[in-house]
Amino acid sequence: MTDTAPDIAPILAGDVRTAARLMRDLDDRRGTALASLKALFPHTGKAYLVGITGNPGAGKSTVVDALISHYRGLGEKVGVVCVDPTSPFSGGAILGDRIRMQRHALDPDVFIRSLATRGHLGGLSRSTFDVAHVLDAMGFQRILIETVGVGQDEVDVMKAAHTTVVVTVPGLGDDIQAIKSGLLEVADVLVVNKADREGADRTERDLLHMLDLRASGERKDVEIVRTIATRGTADGSGIKELAAAVESHRERAWNGDTAAARATARASAHLAELVRALLADRATAAMAARGGLDEIAQEVSERRSDPWTVAEQLVAAL
């Protein structure tokens, strides 16, 4: 609690510098940052979040790049949240990629925020929601969230999205199975990127087959789009079709009878993530307060106490 209400006016006006500072403060879990986020909340809910995920090497960031161009062409302000350490957007990439990104970096109506390289205690998902809310309040109508599509973390992050796009490529062989487990369940649109490669037909057939075999039984209405995405242009073959598939999912999912239930589910996922994150914060603080775990850990490593009993005692002491 602060005595003075946080000044959110610059952020609502779209001031990039203030927003970047807020995001940094949120990462550092500074108290005033959270107060700003709460104050911004009533001004959110206007942005449409598109998640883009898939195997490393599938060309996700090229698809993201092409989508930025597409949405900018429509006059939309585009925010990008990148939680993919393999992405050139993350800043971890080689120089050539970074230079290719400059084009968007110089566009004031594109804001790119990478979460890949920071230590995100309590989950990347929390930070993704945080950043998405700030971008939303700033007036970015379209927010693209790029994650590398393996692991529970990434599936959690995708719960922030309104529409989830899963990108794959021909020639991954058995690795297409990676999509099968988990990711296919969250996919609203499937992309076969690099569709000029040999094996695109087979990849599409495999995807259709997997959609039919989904564990949940019911056949989800998932469109498959082929793309040959090229950086720096929205004219990449298939990008307009991909954007159309996203809009088509948006119509089906977010304008009909199920929209309210979906909105509740999304808020529920966010709450669950925040509760987990807050408890993780507590645990970290509690362990730090007792000078770390070294002494107890040594007892455990010498098998004088067992780790499960010790952990229970630590939690009970919180």
Add this chain to the structure above:
Amino acid sequence: MTDTAPDIAPILAGDVRTAARLMRDLDDRRGTALASLKALFPHTGKAYLVGITGNPGAGKSTVVDALISHYRGLGEKVGVVCVDPTSPFSGGAILGDRIRMQRHALDPDVFIRSLATRGHLGGLSRSTFDVAHVLDAMGFQRILIETVGVGQDEVDVMKAAHTTVVVTVPGLGDDIQAIKSGLLEVADVLVVNKADREGADRTERDLLHMLDLRASGERKDVEIVRTIATRGTADGSGIKELAAAVESHRERAWNGDTAAARATARASAHLAELVRALLADRATAAMAARGGLDEIAQEVSERRSDPWTVAEQLVAAL
């Protein structure tokens, strides 16, 4: 707490059926299962855990398969914990792979446990430690932990290993950067698999370069091994060299002055994970007790309350 001490004799005797049941009960967080785990703990600490991780498509499971054959050839009992949804060991793979796995499945001195397809509340890392302790108590001298190497989850899982092997392949292009962020920090041995492919020299050069550029400054003593792993044989080119590199790391890391500190760090990682997991359990129970989050989530989705304040209230009520 139970009045009677759990009967752990069958597990210490290596009974597979009892062990499998215990692992299942641990997944379901049954109270008696935890008591058994605590009772088993003094009998653990003999196994050597090797983590194998890397990009999807790098051929990790083929390397694991070849290592199983290698260690079986030395007469060791081999346990495998698979937390890689792309791995044929996980059971999620296509039929052909599963048949190739049968060879090991029929060997009573090989025990394969997949964690990929279950809902592991509180983290895969906790479950990995649980299963590794059971295998250790059963007398498996070598435990291989296969994870897909992307995401914080997987890095956490690797904290259970004594030696961490990171597998890559030529031709991943920029995706080798994925290794740079996070994984390289945990690698004790680096493998260039499919080393007969074009670009192996360049991949090795890139890895060496990245080792030099590591953020932490100090140049870690990491061996790079080239393999052409083939399922069903330990004669795959490079597998013996890989095993030798693992033993060499074991000598350096676990027999010298730093061994005790390393053991403490490993126990500490396990404790931190357990504390996080216990708190997550509490959160889940608390949310379930109030009939889920639907009503509050609806308030949030309609922006009548903000999610951060609601989450704080939920945690305060725990």
